[in-house]
Amino acid sequence: MTSDGRAVELADRAWRTAEADEADAVVQVEESGFARFAGSEVHQPTLISDESITLRVVRDGKVGCAVTNRTDDEGLREMARRAAEAADSAPPDPGYAGLQPPAPVADVAGYDEDTAGLTPEEQAALAAEAIEAAPEYGLYGYFTSGLTETAIASSTGHSVSQRMTDASVLAIAASDDASGYAEATSWKAGDLDPAACGREAAEKAARTRGATEIEAGTHAAILEPYAFSELLWYFGFSSLSALSCLEGRSYLSGRLGEKLFHESFTLIDDGLDPEGMPKAFDLEGVPKQRVTLVEQGVAKDVVWDRRTAKRAGEGHESTGHALTAPAQGFGPLPLNLSVAGGDVPTPKLPERVGDGIYVTRLHYLGVVDPREGIITGMTRDGTFKIEGGKVTKPLVNLRFTTSFPKLVEGILGLSEEVVLVNRSDYYDERYPFGTRVPAIATSAFTIVGTGSGPGL
Amino acid sequence: MRELCGEAIDAATAGGAGYADARAVTRRAQNVATKNGEVESVSDGETEGVGVRVLVNGAWGFACDRRLTEEGARSAAERAVAFARASASRAGRRQVELAPAPAEKGEYRTPAKRDPMDVPLSEKVDLCLRAEGAMRHEDVKITEATVRSQREERAFQSSEGADVYQEFVECGGGIDALAIRDGKVQIRSYPSAHGGSSSQSGWEYIDGLDLPAHAPRVAEEAAALLRADPCPSGVTTVVLDSEQMVLQVHESVGHPTELDRVYGTEAAYAGTSFLRPGDLGSLRYGSDLMNITADSTTEGGLGTFAYDDEGVPAGRQPVVESGVLNGFLSSRETARLIGAGNGGSMRADGWSRMPLVRMTNLHLEPGAGSFDDLLADVDDGIFMCTNKSWSIDDKRLNFQFGTQIAWEIKNGKLGRMLRDATYMGTTPIFWSGLDAVAGPDEWELYGLTNCGKGQPGQHAHVSHGTSPGRFRNVQVGVRDV
Numbered sequence: 031m032t033s034d035g036r037a038v039e040l041a042d043r044a045w046r047t048a049e050a051d052e053a054d055a056v057v058q059v060e061e062s063g064f065a066r067f068a069g070s071e072v073h074q075p076t077l078i079s080d081e082s083i084t085l086r087v088v089r090d091g092k093v094g095c096a097v098t099n100r101t102d103d104e105g106l107r108e109m110a111r112r113a114a115e116a117a118d119s120a121p122p123d124p125g126y127a128g129l130q131p132p133a134p135v136a137d138v139a140g141y142d143e144d145t146a147g148l149t150p151e152e153q154a155a156l157a158a159e160a161i162e163a164a165p166e167y168g169l170y171g172y173f174t175s176g177l178t179e180t181a182i183a184s185s186t187g188h189s190v191s192q193r194m195t196d197a198s199v200l201a202i203a204a205s206d207d208a209s210g211y212a213e214a215t216s217w218k219a220g221d222l223d224p225a226a227c228g229r230e231a232a233e234k235a236a237r238t239r240g241a242t243e244i245e246a247g248t249h250a251a252i253l254e255p256y257a258f259s260e261l262l263w264y265f266g267f268s269s270l271s272a273l274s275c276l277e278g279r280s281y282l283s284g285r286l287g288e289k290l291f292h293e294s295f296t297l298i299d300d301g302l303d304p305e306g307m308p309k310a311f312d313l314e315g316v317p318k319q320r321v322t323l324v325e326q327g328v329a330k331d332v333v334w335d336r337r338t339a340k341r342a343g344e345g346h347e348s349t350g351h352a353l354t355a356p357a358q359g360f361g362p363l364p365l366n367l368s369v370a371g372g373d374v375p376t377p378k379l380p381e382r383v384g385d386g387i388y389v390t391r392l393h394y395l396g397v398v399d400p401r402e403g404i405i406t407g408m409t410r411d412g413t414f415k416i417e418g419g420k421v422t423k424p425l426v427n428l429r430f431t432t433s434f435p436k437l438v439e440g441i442l443g444l445s446e447e448v449v450l451v452n453r454s455d456y457y458d459e460r461y462p463f464g465t466r467v468p469a470i471a472t473s474a475f476t477i478v479g480t481g482s483g484p485g486l
Numbered sequence: 487m488r489e490l491c492g493e494a495i496d497a498a499t500a501g502g503a504g505y506a507d508a509r510a511v512t513r514r515a516q517n518v519a520t521k522n523g524e525v526e527s528v529s530d531g532e533t534e535g536v537g538v539r540v541l542v543n544g545a546w547g548f549a550c551d552r553r554l555t556e557e558g559a560r561s562a563a564e565r566a567v568a569f570a571r572a573s574a575s576r577a578g579r580r581q582v583e584l585a586p587a588p589a590e591k592g593e594y595r596t597p598a599k600r601d602p603m604d605v606p607l608s609e610k611v612d613l614c615l616r617a618e619g620a621m622r623h624e625d626v627k628i629t630e631a632t633v634r635s636q637r638e639e640r641a642f643q644s645s646e647g648a649d650v651y652q653e654f655v656e657c658g659g660g661i662d663a664l665a666i667r668d669g670k671v672q673i674r675s676y677p678s679a680h681g682g683s684s685s686q687s688g689w690e691y692i693d694g695l696d697l698p699a700h701a702p703r704v705a706e707e708a709a710a711l712l713r714a715d716p717c718p719s720g721v722t723t724v725v726l727d728s729e730q731m732v733l734q735v736h737e738s739v740g741h742p743t744e745l746d747r748v749y750g751t752e753a754a755y756a757g758t759s760f761l762r763p764g765d766l767g768s769l770r771y772g773s774d775l776m777n778i779t780a781d782s783t784t785e786g787g788l789g790t791f792a793y794d795d796e797g798v799p800a801g802r803q804p805v806v807e808s809g810v811l812n813g814f815l816s817s818r819e820t821a822r823l824i825g826a827g828n829g830g831s832m833r834a835d836g837w838s839r840m841p842l843v844r845m846t847n848l849h850l851e852p853g854a855g856s857f858d859d860l861l862a863d864v865d866d867g868i869f870m871c872t873n874k875s876w877s878i879d880d881k882r883l884n885f886q887f888g889t890q891i892a893w894e895i896k897n898g899k900l901g902r903m904l905r906d907a908t909y910m911g912t913t914p915i916f917w918s919g920l921d922a923v924a925g926p927d928e929w930e931l932y933g934l935t936n937c938g939k940g941q942p943g944q945h946a947h948v949s950h951g952t953s954p955g956r957f958r959n960v961q962v963g964v965r966d967v
Contacts, residue, residue: 062942063569064941064942065569065573066754066941067754068750068751068752068753068754069580069750069751071545071573071576071579071580072545072573072576073545073546073573073751074546074548074751074840074940074941075546075547075548075569075570075572075573076548076549076550076569076839076840076942077548077549077550077562077565077566077569078549078550078838078942079549079550079551079552079561079562080535080550080552080838081552082533093525093528094528094529094530095527095528095529095530095531096529096530096531096532097529097530097531097532097533098531098532098533099532099533099534099535099552100532100534108532109532112530112532113530115530115607116516116528116529116530116607117528118608119528119606119607119608119610119611120525120528120607120608120611121524121525121611121615123524123525124524125524125526150565150568150569150572151568151572153569153572154569154572154573154575155572158576161576168750170750170753170754171754172754172941174941174942200754202753202754204750204753277627277628277664277666278627278666278669278671279664279666279671283669284669355527355529356517356527356529356531357527358526358527359519359521359526359527393757393879393880394757394877394878394879394880395877396875396876396877396886396888397875398874398875398888398908399906400671401669401670401671406875406877406886406964407877408877408878408879408880408884410879410880427879427880427884429877429879429884429886429910431886431908431964455755455938455941455942455943456941456942456943457938457942457943457944457945458943460942478886478910478964479884479886479910479961479964480884481879481881481883481884482760482879482880482881482883482884486750486753486758
């Protein structure tokens with residue numbers, strides 16, 4: 031971790047402005063560039079510079095929050111006034127779990143000076159590397175990199191900060207009748223090879239022409255890490271949070287301790303992993319813990335924040351998965367999911383399937399039934415048939431409505447290789463996160479219909 | 487704020503921009519959420535900044551700065567020019583050209599009887615707690631209520647001489663009841679799912695929703711769903727209530743008619759469209775009863791303004807007339823490409839995002855008759871209400887939507903309640919099955935605040951007005967098998 035101390039100083043100034051029994055302030059800083067391209071031209075280049083503060087105050091057991099991006103004294107005073115007014119408008123909050131007391135946080139990776147220093151010209155040039163690697167197609171996607179910093183200070187004396195960098199390249203190579211996808215992400219831009227990403231997308235696209243349909247039904251399938259990551263994320267936010275679990279909305283509600291998945295499935299949330307997008311603490315300053323969620327198919331735990339831990343009572347503590355105070359109604363979230371790799375070399379996975387479907391990525395998922403873990407969506411940019419243990423003909427985009435638990439119960443193999451897949455769509459404040467997953471071969475991926483062919 | 491826009495434009499043009507526009511924005515938003523009789527969150531946020539968009543050598547660049555100062559405005563402009571210049575350097579690239587638009591000057595303010603930001607937070611908290619209190623029920627384990635309000639001031643100027651200042655206020659709210667028993671979870675919401683409904687209006691909109699009055703019904707329906715039969719599978723007649731119809735219009739008409747998607751510039755995230763520029767005026771989108779209008783002048787619409795974020799005046803335009811595609815949602819750039827109009831649908835999320843082609847207010851025009859008339863011609867079908875889940879493919883062609891509640895229709899009357907209702911279809915085939923739209927008395931306006939698009943992501947606030955509609959030959963009851 032590295033910081034010039036300015037953000038934590040601002041957080042400290044902010045909470046001290048509050049007239050309150052307790053207060054904490056979260057500062058989020060962003061300097062980012064987005065070279066978004068379409069039709070092989072950068073068309074929406076965006077540079078963002080922002081710095082926001084979220085202040086939470088507690089007055090007579092009543093909690094209120096205010097946010098501003100005005101960092102001068104007047105802006106802070108006004109924020110403190112609005113936070114106090116918010117608190118005073120509410121009855122005491124019996125669920126309030128107190129602020130994080132002083133605690134050391136881990137010294138994590140996740141900051142790279144070269145990435146932080148990328149100029150707009152360099153960001154545009156890295157986008158161009160991807161574009162130029164796929165001359166036979168229009169290329170659609172982006173190169174983005176950013177420097178973010180989160181700093182938290184509070185009346186308990188707790189004070190933490192972390193600077194992070196992140197970089198991602200995403201490429202869809204497409205024509206009217208073909209499309210292929212690739213992406214790569216890291217906290218070090220130097221780890222990325224935009225040209226390789228462009229080539230991978232183009233090579234995939236070239237195999238998608240002449241797509242045919244397939245019968246609805248439950249098929250054996252391979253989901254590349256891009257696809258598996260997205261399905262896992264939707265299952266994660268609907269079922270791996272202590273809040274949804276406590277409220278009985280989660281697939282894991284009442285099922286912790288049971289063997290629910292295939293024994294080869296082990297799932298953790300690990301913000302400290304340098305191979306992911308490391309985070310030292312959550313957005314209420316609680317140190318990140320490595321949480322084993324599923325171990326060899328047995329559901330072990332969910333992720334917690336201070337509020338849900340208090341609600342669950344003795345024996346529970348925050349695992350460091352809180353959002354900022356105004357967003358805590360969503361509950362704690364597992365932003366660093368990681369699935370243990372298997373023992374199958376990626377090229378051998380189709381042999382585990384025999385006959386089935388190969389899926390590159392998914393699109394527009396929706397949770398149909400969170401209690402049963404049923405998720406719907408479409409496949410996109412590279413769907414193929416698997417015949418006789420080999421990936422063969424292209425398929426049109428398929429509508430799936432599938433049970434995530436059944437999909438994972440039916441594991442036929444997991445790839446040895448585990449890939450970090452970006453999960454941020456960059457709404458609101460930039461907060462890089464992703465999942466680390468292998469490719470999965472499963473006996474149970476349910477197709478309910480067919481859609482359009484690949485391509486634009 | 488206007489002076490800062492001028493400062494930014496001067497800096498951009500001095501730096502070599504052939505075109506520049508600037509938006510200075512301040513936004514303040516209050517949100518109250520209560521759950522199970524306790525306050526979950528009371529927050530009051532503000533954000534401000536300036537965003538500058540430039541064309542340099544025919545290529546776009548955008549940069550922003552949170553500082554509403556001359557230095558912030560100039561810095562954003564200079565960085566936008568630098569990024570545009572870097573983006574323009576690739577040989578042979580298309581030169582962006584804009585459809586001509588008059589340099590508009592004007593002001594706009596949302597008409598409001600009671601400014602939502604003047605309503606004390608304590609009153610908002612009290613309303614949520616009262617609405618929640620009215621949802622108490624043995625089987626309802628989770629009750630939630632939310633209200634939101636927002637004020638945004640937006641100044642816009644361009645190097646062509648446009649000079650616009652607008653002030654918007656919005657408010658909205660909703661309630662949810664989750665019934666849970668024996669591992670089953672069912673939800674009911676009012677007036678709409680996913681955070682309720684919003685309007686660009688004064689607090690009188692919230693008063694009109696009367697959340698507490700609807701709370702007992704919401705709770706009872708959630709509990710009743712626990713004992714309801716599942717929606718059967720098959721092909722049948724479906725009647726959609728206005729609220730689900732809103733989602734149907736939004737996803738299967740609004741997004742595919744955004745001209746940036748048609749030209750592929752949203753391909754990397756939200757997707758493209760099954761429509762092509764040449765389809766304008768000829769593509770059969772649905773039955774003769776399908777009339778869709780884009781209207782950025784609708785009273786109370788979240789997409790209502792006097793000028794969009796390119797300074798183009800608001801207006802009303804047909805998108806689908808008697809089932810035929812007759813309009814796209816466009817920007818000045820895409821209007822120039824297609825050779826029709828001059829845009830009018832460009833909107834940005836705050837000050838830190840580049841404007842994109844977005845929906846404003848998109849309506850299904852009413853037909854004739856009452857809701858009961860819709861049912862009367864159904865021997866066997868399903869009436870579906872209130873969206874629960876949604877998913878649609880990247881071309882906006884294949885969709886699957888689920889609703890919170892449904893009832894079977896037998897011999898023209900509503901029968902037993904059904905749970906877990908879903909339906910799926912292919913956009914133009916589905917809309918071709920539209921054989922009745924209820925009349926103006928059934929037409930309702932809903933406002934949603936969660937429309938996502940763009941990279942980096944942007945939220946848009948849009949409204950849709952619809953009446954209930956009837957569709958024949960619809961696949962229903964799609965589940966995991």
